[in-house]
Amino acid sequence: MKIKVILPVLLLLAVAFQSCVSNKKYAALQSDYNKSIDTNRNLKQSWQVTQQELAVSNNQVKSLQDQIAQAQNNSLALQDALNKCLAGNNQGNVNISKLVDEINASNKYIQHLVNLKNTSDSLNMVLTTNLTRSLTPDEVQGVDVKVLKGVVYISLADNMLYKSGSYAISDKAGATLAKIAKIINDYSSYDVLIEGNTDNVPISQTNIRNNWDLSTLRASSVVQALQNNYGVDPKRLTAGGRGEYNPIADNSTDAGKSQNRRTQIIITPKLDQFMALIGKTPETTTPPAADQK
Structure with a gap:
């Protein structure tokens, strides 16, 4: 049993x-x-931000290309007028000389535009390379660095830093902020502005009045994390918020709103520092100490 x-x-x-x-x-x-x-989801949002920035760059290139094309058309018109003048032999030497001068001036202007475009591209590349030389190739992939008119912009989507609908720094933000701190500490004499931006959807938190509050509180959270966790000198840091009033995309779409919810780290070297940064040869080894730059 x-x-x-x-x-x-x-x-x-x-x-x-x-x-x-x-x-x-x-x-x-x-x-x-x-x-x-x-x-x-994170990869898709990063791709959307990259597409927007690529569109801005393409527009800038197209504008220069249009100017070059217009100048080339003017040169062709002047050359045609000169050819007709020579063929008909109806104009005097003074008019011919004037046309030649105009053609030469047009050609110089075309070359000037080409040089401006090449110089702008080269300076941005040099500055970006110098600023990110303290990062490994893998780290550079996660940080978007742009140089516009001597000002360095590092843009980060909100989901890389904050908890959803909050200004609290998320647990996964540490790796991203460590990369930013490397760049900031590598150039220890430059001022740094942390700027928060939101979409146009009203915030519904009881302790946050509006998007002005949210954007400023988020910037302040980043500033304090850089100071407390990564040793950035607080005297160099400024926290600011622009709310929903500095969009880079259309807020009528989810993709546009995602791009507008961002934090920008803006590094502003003074003129002498900017010129020194342009002249600095990019390092392939460990960067020099800040007091040696």
């Missing part, structure tokens, strides 16, 4: 154990799936 009772009990225990193992595997697979969804 004891054997008959024990056997069913053992069978029930075996079935229960197998079910437990399957549930654990399912939970692990579900967790991996959720992580994949989060990763895909």
Whole structure:
């Protein structure tokens, strides 16, 4: 009788154990799936921001190209007028000389525009390379650095830094802020403005009045994290918020709102520092100490 009772009990225990193992595997697979969804969402948002910035750069290039094309058309028109003048032999030497001077001036202007474009591209590349030389190639991929008219802009999406709908720094923001701190500490004499930006959706938190508050509080959170966790001198830091009033994309779409919810780290070297930065040869090894620059 004891054997008959024990056997069913053992069978029930075996079935229960197998079910437990399957549930654990399912939970692990579900967790991996959720992580994949989060990763895909972050990559999509980064791609959208990159597309917007690429469109801005393309517009700048197109504007210079249009000027070059217009100048080239003017040169062709002047050359045609000169050819007609020579063929008809109806104009005097004075008019011919004037046309030649105008053609030469037009050609110089074309070359000037080409040089401006090349110089602008080269300076931006040199400055970006010098500013990010303390980062590894993998770290550079996660930080968007732009140089416009001597001012350095480092732009970060809100989901890289903050908890959703909050100004509290998220747990995953540490790696990103460490990269920013490397750049800031590498140029220890430059002033740094942390600027918060939002979309145009009103905030509904009881302790935050509006998007002005949210953008400023977020900037202040970044400033304090850089000071307290990464040793950035607080005398160099300024926290500011621009609310919803400095958009870079259309707030009527989700993609546009995502691009507008961002924090910019703006590094502003003085004129002499800017010129020194242009002349600095990019390092391929460990960067020099700040007091040697």
